Amino acid sequence: MARGRSSSGRPTIRDVAERAQVSVATVSRILSGSYTAPPETQERVMKAVEALDYVVNANARSLNARSGLVAVVVNDITSPFFMNVASGVEEQAMADGRVCIVCSTQGVPERELSVIELLRARGVEAVILVGGMAEGEQHLGQLAAAAEALDRAGARMVLCGRSWAGPDAPIDVVESDVEGGAFAATNHLLSAGHTRVAHLAGPHEFSVARQRLHGYERALRAYGIEPDPALIASSDMTRETGYAAARTLLTGTDATAVFCANDMSAAGAVAAARDLGRSVPDDVSVVGFDDIPLAEDVYPGLTTVHVPQQELGRSATRLALHRRAGDPPRRHVMLGSHIVVRQSVAPPARLSGKGTP
Amino acid sequence: MARGRSSSGRPTIRDVAERAQVSVATVSRILSGSYTAPPETQERVMKAVEALDYVVNANARSLNARSGLVAVVVNDITSPFFMNVASGVEEQAMADGRVCIVCSTQGVPERELSVIELLRARGVEAVILVGGMAEGEQHLGQLAAAAEALDRAGARMVLCGRSWAGPDAPIDVVESDVEGGAFAATNHLLSAGHTRVAHLAGPHEFSVARQRLHGYERALRAYGIEPDPALIASSDMTRETGYAAARTLLTGTDATAVFCANDMSAAGAVAAARDLGRSVPDDVSVVGFDDIPLAEDVYPGLTTVHVPQQELGRSATRLALHRRAGDPPRRHVMLGSHIVVRQSVAPPARLSGKGTP
DNA sequence: CCCGTCACTGTAAACGTTTCCATGAACGTT
DNA sequence: AACGTTCATGGAAACGTTTACAGTGACGGG
Secondary structure (H helix, E strand, C coil), X not given: CCCCCCCXXXXXXXXXXXXXXXXXXXXXXXXXXXXXXXXXXXXXXXXXXXXXXXXXXXXXXXXXXXXXXXXXXXXXXXCHHHHHHHHHHHHHHHHCCCEEEEEECCCCCCHHHHHHHHHXXXXXXXXXXXXXXXXXXHHHHHHHHHHHHHHHCCCEEEEXXXXXXXXXXXXXXXXXXXXXXXXXXXHHHHHCCCCXXXXXXXXXXXXXXXXXXXXXXXXXXXXXXXXXXXXXXXXXXXXXXXXXXXHHHHHHCCCCEEEECCHHHHHHHHHHHHHCCCCCCCCCEEEEEECCCHHHHECCXXXXXXXXXXXXXXXXXXXXXXXXXXXXXXXEEEECCEEECCCCCCCCHHHHHHHCC | CCCCCCCCCCCCHHHHHHHHCCCHHHHHHHHXXXXXXXXXXXXHHHHHHHHHCXXXXXXXXXXXXXXXXXXXEEXXXXXXXXXXXHHHHHHHHHHCCCEEEEEECXXXXXXXXXXXXXXXXXXXCEEEEECCCCCCHXXXXXXXXXXXXXXXXCCEEEEECCCCCCCCCCCEEEEXXXXXXXXXHHXXXXXXXXXXXXXXXXXXXXXXXXXXXXXXXXXXXXXXXXXXXXXEEEXXXXXXXXXXXXXXXXXXXXXXXXXXXXXXXXXXXXXXXXXXXXXXXXXXXXXXXXXXXXXXXXXXXXXXXXXXXXXXXXXXXXXXXXXXXXXXXXXXXXXXXXXXXXXXXXXXXXXXXXXXX
């Protein structure tokens, strides 16, 4: 039952019109709610729609009207940080009457461009780029070109939780104060009495990783300590590589504290410490970054820098969607971040030994 | 630079044709790679495409050709379990030359239907439904209708990691052996010597939650123990509700072990135990379900039932995409699950006291 | 009684593709 | 020399909508 008149496939607006004994124009008008038809006709059309189980062909519609699509592009669909930001985008998009879809580059930086192109082909109204590691000279150029192309098509692209590595950003950017957060985190360790504070850095090509490194170094210097390259290891911000890097850091150096580039690698560092028979926080203190839900479940609870993930997403979406005539072409939003104290930090063993009577 | 000839918006195929001095048909043919044009023309067209920064309008294309879109629908975009399954879908979809998008119902069960409708409107080729709590009589009926409508449009819908609650499924289903897993998990606790094994169940409307409950009860009975309703609490499988439910379970009963409906609520249970001053596993044993990455980071490492999340997604996608003429209309794939032993289970305190000399 | 207004509806032209069919040229076969 | 084949191309008809424009009656004011 409920088959359309057309030879095959979905019923079309013509089938509905035929069945309801009106013209396609009338059906279109009623369905898009663009005006008030007399209840009698309205009903006839609705009945036909019901009977045929008709849905508009959104692709055909997009030929004339706006698509109503907002897309989030993430590097890895399983990363809690990215997906928390994405859920913020989703929320705001829905509030603005749009539909949100999530696409992934599957960890391949170059794919970022092809995904954007694909979205442009689909006529999305906004592309929110969250995270993303590829920040080479050439890639940035192509990104700028892609943004311009989107612009021409009436769509907006905004960088979210990631900063533009070049001189001035050709697109909107929403980020949190990463360097300030890193400074605060390192400072937290220093003021607990640590002097040998290591940093488990992220990939150097990644601007937010560099910012964390800078914040770390700045905090050390503010304490009169010159950063020691031996205390800086590098991971790609996953649990596994964090584990490995932390392990060498803890065995090869006299570090009593580690500031990690993100919570994921911090979880790896905690596991590494445990496997080496070092207690956290008694033998070694650990601080993370991001404040993903995991941070609360790791034992001991991870002291970390809170990044307002949902708000990052919401804000980026607002920027993309709410554009008024007078707005400056490029906008930049900087959200604050603050430290969340849990149980993974304590004074260094020697000091705490000295400190107690 | 690089502006199209049209008044505004993106350049069209006509602009390209004009610039390359060929017909639109030729351009279309060359771009879709449907035949081999002489290199000279080929080059002219490519140059024009480049110069105008042209991308096809995928919506217009979808009017005639297939869309190449595969969609995953999840309940909550921030759930690790769902997103791991989704990444499996993504992988397989890409392998089959399709593009994968993720949509969320944002925790609102009814929204599932509207999202499916929206996807139908976009002409997707496959809809993979992962998770999803709404399984009322009426909802299932509507789901079946939606599946039929998709079918008519030449698209496939498959249920993934979730079973059809009614008599026989009107659509393809891929699931893991949930009841068997629950049986094994409970059995693991029983054979460690526990007799007061509690169950932190999921919502009863949710078929996979019911299956876990059944497996739990079956294991108890196999040990000659009649399930005690007092030992069964309920959460909605989040960390927070798991925490609350576990807390009442641990204070109000003499349970020495808890089998949790999923790892998330198990993490809550572990936290509750800790906050009550009960050590895991010495005072209380905990077993989870799913084996999400978190299970490894919780302390102590969570003994849990491994569900092949990626494979679930891959398999569902294959089912949707690889359909041959002779295939039965409805298929059902059941993947195995097995227990992963970590550190959250030990013999009950009394027994272990008795057991040692 | 005429005419402007109004509410409702239909016709047809976009929108940007793909693809069927036709055309003409070059070329090897009989 | 007449003829099929192949190749490269163009014209035009779909695909399923939306929407500008035009048309129909009905109605009420002059």
